[in-house]
Amino acid sequence: MKQRIRKAIIPAAGLGTRFLPATKALPKEMLPILNKPTIQYIVEEAVASGIDDILIVTGRGKRAIEDHFDSAFELEVTLEHKGKLQLLEQVKSINHMANIHYIRQQEPLGLGHAVWCAQSFIGNEPFAVLLGDDIVVQSEPYLKQMLDVYEQTSSSVIAVQRVEMRDVARYGVVAPIDSVDGLHTVGDLVEKPTPDEAPSNLAIIGRYVLTPDIFQILSVQKPGTGGEIQLTDALAELNKKRRMFAYELRGQRYDVGEVAGFVKATIDFALRDTTVQAEIWQYLQHVMEGMGPYEQHA
Template identity: 50%
Template sequence: MAKKVRKAVFPAAGLGTRFLPATKAIPKEMLSLVDKPIIQYGVEEAVAAGIEEIIIVTGRGKSAIEDHFDISYELDALLEARGKKALLELSRKVSSMAHIVSIRQKEAKGLGHAVLMAKDLVGDEPFAVILPDDVIDAKTSCIKQMMDVYDRVQSTVLATMEIEGPAISAYGVLDCTPSPEDKNILEARGMVEKPKLEDAPSKFAIIGRYILTPAIFDELETITPGAGGELQLTDGIKALLKSEKVYGFNFEGIRHDAGDKFGMLKATVEFALKREDLGPQFREYLKTLSL
């Protein structure tokens, strides 16, 4: 029987230098998008998709991430003593959200190396990779959409979106053809990391969601370091193409780049406007601005 996707890996060992000085002492994954750290959005997405285990790959100075998803006995006791039932429920909901384990990436050797750190925890089964910087607002969670595609193709699936113009140079780009059965499923022939616009093989950029087969670990253990002397996940996936098919998938939803200051600002506005408790008041405030 085909194995189902039960685990999701969250690479979270990066230094977050684009958000300095805030990230000098606070993990970038713990920066707040409205009133939740950005990594919580990804965990909620995974849980909504039926993921049973969250594996967070952390690094030095990242203990706040583990603490956030742990039980805070002192806080819960204080909230209960003060009759703050709604806040107590909120605190307990976070700590009981999912079965979460963590492992350290002791050296910053790239995204491929971070994924490789999770090998023993993942085992011999397909798994998801979620980059916390990419916050995706979707009716059906992006990872759930991708898991449904994986169930059909039984091979690696990469989340993709169409990027117009020079911005394509900031992404890994698929060399691909649409599937005859479903135009949103792309059959990959290869991929190019951050190409110039004129060299891009397509408009389909890879963004921070992956469903990978366990064969990726063998490739990550044998490839040589790429750009920046790091193990690149895209290099491992390219190597996979020699032994299995790889698919892109144009998901339904809106992707926010919360790893970028401007992207974080836009996401904050979009998510705040959608909130029932904040949206109406915030919308009226925005109307008063002289823009």
């Protein structure tokens, strides 16, 4: 009987060096897009896709993530006493989004190692991995679509997006064999190739649905690019043993792991938020008209 995927891993142990000095004391996963930290968007996608249990792999200095998804007694009492019941409900809902667990990656040995740290939590079940650097906006959760592909194929599924060839060196890249309506059979995977070496422009992005035999490969995986244990290298080995698919993104993806992408996401989310969209749109029009720094006059 095919197992329903009910567990997910969210690696969140990175140092966030691209956001220094902001991330010197604050986890990059807690940087807010509007009034919500980025990691909450990731958890919400997992929950909306039917995931029951989530393991967040953290590192030193990441305690704020645990605090965010925990109850905040003093805050809740204060909001209740002040009659701010809508805010109170928003705060309390975070505590019960999912069964969230934590484990610490004691050394920064790469994404493959972070996934391997979750082996005892996952056991012998298929599972999902969601990276906090990628926020996807789509009418149906992207992960849910990938889970549907797994249900149809019983095979590991990795998320891909077409990028400019000049950008392939930032990603793992898939060499497709067959392609039907955005679903590609994987021939090979290459970690951060040069444009001349890249087998395609199908870049691997931060969503995976994996079978548990990946752990056996990760347990003996040698460090690759950057001296880290690369998940892409382990996937290339897994692909030699069993069929794997790449599912192409059709929605809007924001790479919030770098500053420009984070700013773009903030602007777009603000333009979708009815509480601030009018003011932000007015500001952007002012900037685009070349009138200099915006000042709101009475």
